[in-house]
Amino acid sequence: MRFQINTHFDLSMLQIQDSISASIRLGLSQLFSIEAEEIILQETKKEFEGTFTFVVFPYTKQAGMAPPMIAQKLGEFVQGNNDLVLSFQVVQGFLNLTLTAQTWVSILADSLADSDAFQLSPKKEKVLIEYSSPNTNKPLHLGHLRNNFLGFSVAQIMKAAGYEVIKTNLVNDRGIHICKSMLAYQLFGESETPESSGIKGDHLVGKYYVAFDKAYKAEIETLKQSGRTEDQAKAEAPMLLKAQAMLLAWEQQDPEVLALWERMNSWVFAGFEKSYAQMGVDFDKIYRESNTYLLGKKLVDEGLSQGVFYQKPDGSVWINLEAEGLDEKLVLRKDGTSVYITQDMGTAQLKYEDFGANQSIYVVGNEQDYHFEVLFHILKKLNKPYSTGNFHLSYGMVDLPSGKMKSREGTVVDADDLMAEMxxxxxxxxxxxxxxxxxxxxxxxxxxxxxxxxxxxxxxxxxxxxxxxxxxxxxxxxxxxxxxxxxxxxxxxxxxxxxxxxxxxxxxxxxxxxxxxxxxxxxxxxxxxxxxxxxxxxxxxxxxxxxxxxxxxxxxxxxxxxxxxxxxxxxxxxxxxxxxxxxxxxxxxxxxxxxxxxxxxxxxxx
RNA sequence: GGCUCCGUAGUUCAAUGGAUAGAAUGUAGGUUUCCGGUACCUAAGAUGAAGGUUCGAUUCCUUCCGGGGCCA
Missing domain, CATH: 1.10.730.10 (Isoleucyl-tRNA Synthetase; Domain 1)
Incomplete structure (x- = not known):
């Protein structure tokens, strides 16, 4: 039996590899009675002659022969049985195969003739990619650039590989952090707007987040001088208490607070839109945590009734993941407010309802490794249809030569500035x-x-x-x-x-x-x-x-x-x-x- | 403290358990008759430490050292 390809004028790389693999498989079987499961061809290293290399070491015992002998016999067999192979060289247990001149011409002809040269055939699977995930209290920074470029690129790659891809962005638009910016704006803003100041919306809001921090720290100093400990001062500072009160008012739908929140968020979104345009990234759907956290709470109730979660005497709700090698994890605070994981549960549900994807990829920094491990376990325990196919695409921090990138230390590299500089x-x-x-x-x-x-x-x-x-x-x-x-x-x-x-x-x-x-x-x-x-x-x-x-x-x-x-x-x-x-x-x-x-x-x- | 990720030339990065551990940058030197010299070629230079598994370990396992992160 000879392995021949009829249309020698048009051969893809894959066909060639398959053909050679088949010859090797046949050779192993006929010469040594070895039925190999998978034939792995490697690229031949540059210093040796050849294109593909087959490693014969693993078959030494079964063949009962020294590796160079096996390679020699196998090489002779393949050369004699496959028209694509011109010659072979044996180096220790490595069999290097050289393709014929005509094979190379055929490969080129195939590439030139391929009308779908850059698109793989459809895989009939839907993949959802969530990336970017900004907070609405400050502008994007260097770390976000890595995130956005990664997410966008993975989406592009999955599309080319034949998947249907949906890009989503989950914006963290509620919580104490945004209240801090809002409070500082109320106190020091003097009705400044992006238009009046000429400052990009996200930067303007970020400015007040910094202003909050400055005022808060000053209060802490004052309190410490009047005899409070560091911890006491941090907990008692009026700025913080006011921000907490504002968060409560927000959750109770206080019209004034909501109006300010919407106003400042609109500035931030307008700013982000410009940054995304400059980055060249986009999204099919933008989710906001303010819309998903209530759904998360519902899932907590559901889990409670199923016995997946349990309530502690103070009213807080937990899940025990010790059997999974983790520990207890809080899913709802004692005051009934949601934590990050509550919101993520809600978002997962919503995404499933909207798209029903086979796979769901989360592009999020590696400081959240534990968080996602927990989330995926929880979804499994709740026995949700979207508990499979989840993957946390975790990435490391981007360092600067001068040290870590932390906004508190003021060495943060702003994304807009950096892009402009480039x-x-x-x-x-x-x-x-x-x-x-x-x-x-x-x-x-x-x-x-x-x-x-x-x-x-x-x-x-x-x-x-x-x-x-x-x-x-x-x-x-x-x-x-x-x-x-x-x-x-x-x-x-x-x-x-x-x-x-x-x-x-x-x-x-x-x-x-x-x-x-x-x-x-x-x-x-x-x-x-x-x-x-x-x-x-x-x-x-x-x-x-x-x-x-x-x-x-x-x-x-x-x-x-x-x-x-x-x-x-x-x-x-x-x-x-x-x-x-x-x-x-x-x-x-x-x-x-x-x-x-x-x-x-x-x-x-x- | 528990869990987890990382440790490779001076520096920044590669290497499905395979051959003499690849690039880039920097350093030293070189390039035709040239279609774009932001190119190409040559040289020196590295697996944190010690064990183990294997025909073979940067890769897998154990301990230690160093760095990051998460949970308290």
Missing amino acids: VQTAKERTMELGKIDGFSEEESNTLFNHLGMGALKYFLLKVDPKKRMLFNPAESIDFQGNTGPFIQYTYARIKSIVRKASEMNISTSWTVEPSITLASAEQELVYLVAQYKLKIEEAAAQMAPSVIAQYVYDLAKQFNKFYNELSIINEEDALKQKIRLSLVEMTGKTIQQAALLLGVIVPERM
């Missing part, structure tokens, strides 16, 4: 290089935006989310190396070549002939381009934009190497010229699509 830097760099002659002012500004934001997004997304990372503003504005602008530059370079070729009327259509061979720099580029869909699957399975970031960087790097080694437009052989040009075009499209998955827009010229 765009400004992009502008300065681009002006220095003077390559944008003929750009209108609007075109220039769009370009600066894409470059600055691309640098920022790529920088934050290339790192594994769960790791704490260091953001160095000074280094991030360096447009060299493994960065967004490097990728954008490579794309612009490709487009320049394509434009020139088009002016010269060079065609990109060609047909597969047995005589065609590809240089190694071409093969490597073909290999990467053909891997696009596999990378999407991988990134979607791991919910990891970093997989895409690494991929698009490798692709850009390999293109530049190819460009350095081989002529494209200047190639004299007409067929080679066409093939290379078609590969260049395909590489450009692939870079563009991959970058888009990260939310990075690549410019035609820069």
Whole structure:
């Protein structure tokens, strides 16, 4: 039996891997009577000859033979039975397989012919992604940028992988924190508005949150001087008592308090909208905790009657999760007010009613790891239909070289400021290089935006989310190396070549002939381009934009190497010229699509 | 204190249990007749410590050290 593919002119990477895996499986069976479950092919390391590597060590015992012997026999078998394989090399227990020249041409032909090259077929599953989750008492900061870019990118990746995706944002718009801003505004605001002050709405509200803190601290000092302990002073300070009273009034629907709350929230939402537009992120639905907490309370009642929760003598409601390796957890305070987890229960219910998704992803910082573990356990105990498919996409804090990022310490990096700074830097760099002659002012500004934001997004997304990372503003504005602008530059370079070729009327259509061979720099580029869909699957399975970031960087790097080694437009052989040009075009499209998955827009010229 | 995450070149980041641990940056040096030099090529440079499992450990297990987070 021979493994042959009829249409040798058109082979996807997946078909090739499957074909070779099948040959290896057959070889193991016929030569050694080993029925392997799964054949795993790896990429051959660069220092060795070959494309795919099969590791035979695991079969040593069953075959009763030394690894190099197994590899030798298996190599001979595969070479003799699979037309795609030209030759093989054995290094210890590693079997390295080299593909025929024609196989490479077929792979390229397949990539070029694939009308759905960047979209996987529908998976018929609905995925809900909740991200951003701001508080309405202050503007967004650096940590939010990581959150928003992550959430948006994962959504893009899941869509490309064939999922139906719904993006949601749960805004924390109620609670003591917003009352603090409101109180300070009442006391010191003097009817200031975003319009009258020229301050962006979220920043204006944030200003009063800071004002509250300042006044509160001053009161604490005074109380301490009159003999109170630190704790007493903190609990007795009039500012805090007033804020607490305001929260109570809010819960009792006090018209005046509600009016102020709505007014200030509208400022914040208007401000957030601008920030989101600048970030390039969006949502299908925005939820507010002020609308979900009551539903959460209902679920608490339900759980009480089911015996999932229990009430302590003081009236507070708890759940015991000791059997799950956790401890007791409060779900409702003794005064009947809800805690975060109460609201999250309500939101989960509401999201299920609205969308009924198969999977629900929460993009939230890792300081909430415990919180989500508890939430998911509670949903299971309540036996809700939405208790499965929940995943907390947890990410680490973004550090600054100077230390931690905490608003209290005043070293917080504001998201709007940072984005503006990145765009400004992009502008300065681009002006220095003077390559944008003929750009209108609007075109220039769009370009600066894409470059600055691309640098920022790529920088934050290339790192594994769960790791704490260091953001160095000074280094991030360096447009060299493994960065967004490097990728954008490579794309612009490709487009320049394509434009020139088009002016010269060079065609990109060609047909597969047995005589065609590809240089190694071409093969490597073909290999990467053909891997696009596999990378999407991988990134979607791991919910990891970093997989895409690494991929698009490798692709850009390999293109530049190819460009350095081989002529494209200047190639004299007409067929080679066409093939290379078609590969260049395909590489450009692939870079563009991959970058888009990260939310990075690549410019035609820069 | 309990639980949890992290520890890799000077620095910032990679590596489904596989080969000589990859990049970038910085440092030192180099690049054709060139289609965009923000490119390409070369060199030096790292797995916190000790055990264990394995043919093979950055990866899995145990203890310790260091850092972060959550719960008190």
